[in-house]
Amino acid sequence: MLALISTFGLVLAVELPDKTLVATLVLTTRFRAWPVFAGVCAAFAVQSTIAVLFGSVLTLLPETLVAGIVAVMFGAGAYFLLREGFAPAADGEEDASRSGPGPVTFLRSSMTSFGVLFAAEWGDASQLATAGLAARLEQPVAVGVGAFCALVVVAGIAVFIGQKVRNRIRPKLIQRVAGFVFAAFSVAALWQAFA
Numbered sequence: 494m495l496a497l498i499s500t501f502g503l504v505l506a507v508e509l510p511d512k513t514l515v516a517t518l519v520l521t522t523r524f525r526a527w528p529v530f531a532g533v534c535a536a537f538a539v540q541s542t543i544a545v546l547f548g549s550v551l552t553l554l555p556e557t558l559v560a561g562i563v564a565v566m567f568g569a570g571a572y573f574l575l576r577e578g579f580a581p582a583a584d585g586e587e588d589a590s591r592s593g594p595g596p597v598t599f600l601r602s603s604m605t606s607f608g609v610l611f612a613a614e615w616g617d618a619s620q621l622a623t624a625g626l627a628a629r630l631e632q633p634v635a636v637g638v639g640a641f642c643a644l645v646v647v648a649g650i651a652v653f654i655g656q657k658v659r660n661r662i663r664p665k666l667i668q669r670v671a672g673f674v675f676a677a678f679s680v681a682a683l684w685q686a687f688a
Contacts, residue, residue, distance in 0.1 A: 496632040500639030503626070504619045506670070507574065508647040516613050517606075519653035524602035526652045531599075532606030533652075540614040540622060545637040548627025559628055560686035566625045567679035570618040574672030578665050603650035618675070619644065627681070 508514065520529045551559050556668055623640040627633045 494628045494635070496626070496635035497639040497642075499630075500623065500626050500636045501643045502530035503622055503674070504640045504643035505646060506674070507570075507618045507622060508644060509650075510665070511647075512613055513610065513617070513619075513644065513654035514651045516609055517648050520606050520609060521652050524597055524606065525599075528597075528599045528602030529606045530636065530652050531605035532608075532646055533610045533648045535603070536607045536614065537641055539611060539646070540620060541641040541644065542639050544623035544632075544640065545622045545627045545633045548636070550631045551624070551628035557686050558617075560682045562624045563628050563633055564679045564682035564686060566621045567675045567682060570621040571672045571675035571679055574618050574675060575669065578669035578672050609614055622675070625678070625682075655677060 517529065517533050518534070551562055554562070619640065622637060626640075627636045630636060
């Protein structure tokens, strides 16, 4: 249960200010909410499974090597989060609200949403975190469920509350905090590798 809760909290913190929320929000402005939510959740299920499988394969390697790989993965996640967290805000953030929902089928909307989010999650901080936690905690099912649930919560926030939540959350601050947490995990894994 601790692995599930830890993964849920970490992935939720990483994904709230991430492109996942923004992409889901933009898709919701173009398509009906339920097809977007269904497609996005399907993409998250596949990506969480891939991340957990990768992390589980890591457990077959020697413990020192795994700790080193986990340190690099968390270090990469920290780098990306801190780089994005300290980058200047882009002018003219996405505004897809001008194009209203069109007469698009449920299947087409959900498949488009699946494709966009499936591609967006490759190499994402949450995918790195999920793989790293699966390798470190050696509880792949709990880690996978925790990551998937956190991603679904983020999608739900984007679909149902969208713009209101985005205006109340300071994404840069959350990215910075998550980046420093990832850096701490990286240092802890390095300590484990060389201790």
